[in-house]
Amino acid sequence: MSKHRIIIDTDPGQDDAVAILLALASPEEIEVLGITAVAGNVPLALTQLNARKVCELAGRPDVPVFAGCDRPLGRDLVTAEHVHGKTGLDGPVLPDPQMRLQEQHAVDFIIDTLRAAPAGSVTLCPLGPLTNIAMAFEKAPDVVTRVREIVLMGGAYFEVGNITPTAEFNIYVDPQAARIVFRSGVQITVMPLDVTHKALVTRARNDAFRAIGNRVGRAVAEMTDFFERFDKEKYGSLGAPLHDPCVTAYLIRPELFSGRHINVEIETGSELTMGMTVADWWRVTGRPANALFIGDIDADGFFALLTERLARL
Numbered sequence: 001m002s003k004h005r006i007i008i009d010t011d012p013g014q015d016d017a018v019a020i021l022l023a024l025a026s027p028e029e030i031e032v033l034g035i036t037a038v039a040g041n042v043p044l045a046l047t048q049l050n051a052r053k054v055c056e057l058a059g060r061p062d063v064p065v066f067a068g069c070d071r072p073l074g075r076d077l078v079t080a081e082h083v084h085g086k087t088g089l090d091g092p093v094l095p096d097p098q099m100r101l102q103e104q105h106a107v108d109f110i111i112d113t114l115r116a117a118p119a120g121s122v123t124l125c126p127l128g129p130l131t132n133i134a135m136a137f138e139k140a141p142d143v144v145t146r147v148r149e150i151v152l153m154g155g156a157y158f159e160v161g162n163i164t165p166t167a168e169f170n171i172y173v174d175p176q177a178a179r180i181v182f183r184s185g186v187q188i189t190v191m192p193l194d195v196t197h198k199a200l201v202t203r204a205r206n207d208a209f210r211a212i213g214n215r216v217g218r219a220v221a222e223m224t225d226f227f228e229r230f231d232k233e234k235y236g237s238l239g240a241p242l243h244d245p246c247v248t249a250y251l252i253r254p255e256l257f258s259g260r261h262i263n264v265e266i267e268t269g270s271e272l273t274m275g276m277t278v279a280d281w282w283r284v285t286g287r288p289a290n291a292l293f294i295g296d297i298d299a300d301g302f303f304a305l306l307t308e309r310l311a312r313l
């Protein structure tokens with residue numbers, strides 16, 4: 001499989017940070033063309049700042065970071081400081097970045113990159129609300145068919161919801177954007193809560209991050225220490241789910257994951273179930289498959305990969 005040339009669209013977020021670090025630690029498999037920030041876990045001013053902090057933590061101030069949309073397409077922004085802390089990246093103390101934010105708008109960067117690259121050569125990796133991606137598709141419909149694939153974190157079926165009883169956070173924040181993306185015709189691989197809730201940072205796994213002994217290992221362990229207090233309380237689980245790194249791990253080791261090609265539609269009409277991913281897991285509708293919906297993960301293999309790669313930074 002040829003190297004993945006990717007744009008990471010993100011709202012860091014501790015788990016977004018780990019996803020970015022994993023990508024930057026894996027140059028044989030992944031080339032990060034740019035990072036586009038979107039409003040989500042915290043407002044845009046913080047997500048673009050956090051994205052730059054993470055690049056510098058990885059020793060990669062050369063990766064261009066762009067700021068994108070500061071609100072969802074048709075709704076007020078909902079944030080998740082209750083999970084990620086006031087900064088969005090609470091836990092480790094990371095210095096203010098020296099690298100500059102790019103002047104170009106993230107949506108224009110996505111469009112220009114897709115137009116300039118050979119068709120079918122760039123993969124989009126959204127780790128937050130899908131606002132930037134949908135805006136790019138709306139503004140420049142010609143770029144849609146140029147995307148190689150979208151691998152995203154969002155949605156849920158068996159796990160249902162984490163921000164409402166029926167919706168996962170990334171989809172709930174901008175359901176209109178999600179609908180545009182899921183109906184775009186681009187090949188989509190989805191990492192829903194069904195799989196990310198199996199990627200739990202147990203005490204032993206977090207000790208392994210810390211034991212790497214480098215700055216990145218310590219920072220990731222401290223992020224998880226912060227992030228897990230919320231999930232342990234909420235789910236009574238063994239540790240924090242590392243949602244977003246499932247996306248970048250899939251690019252490196254797809255055999256760690258399994259799922260089904262199914263139809264996924266996004267609820268945008270009902271306030272009660274707004275942002276629900278109506279996933280036809282049992283294939284009862286006859287609607288055409290538009291996504292590979294992942295359901296399972298080799299969690300030990302996933303954490304072994306993460307620990308091995310973070311040690312390289």
Ligand code: BDR
Pocket residue numbers: 013014015016041080083127128153162168169170243244
């Ligand atoms: C998703 O929401 C955010 O809080 C996480 O970063 C992840 O992308 C999980 O629902």
Ligand code: CA
Pocket residue numbers: 010011012013015016041127128244
């Ligand atoms: Ca995220």
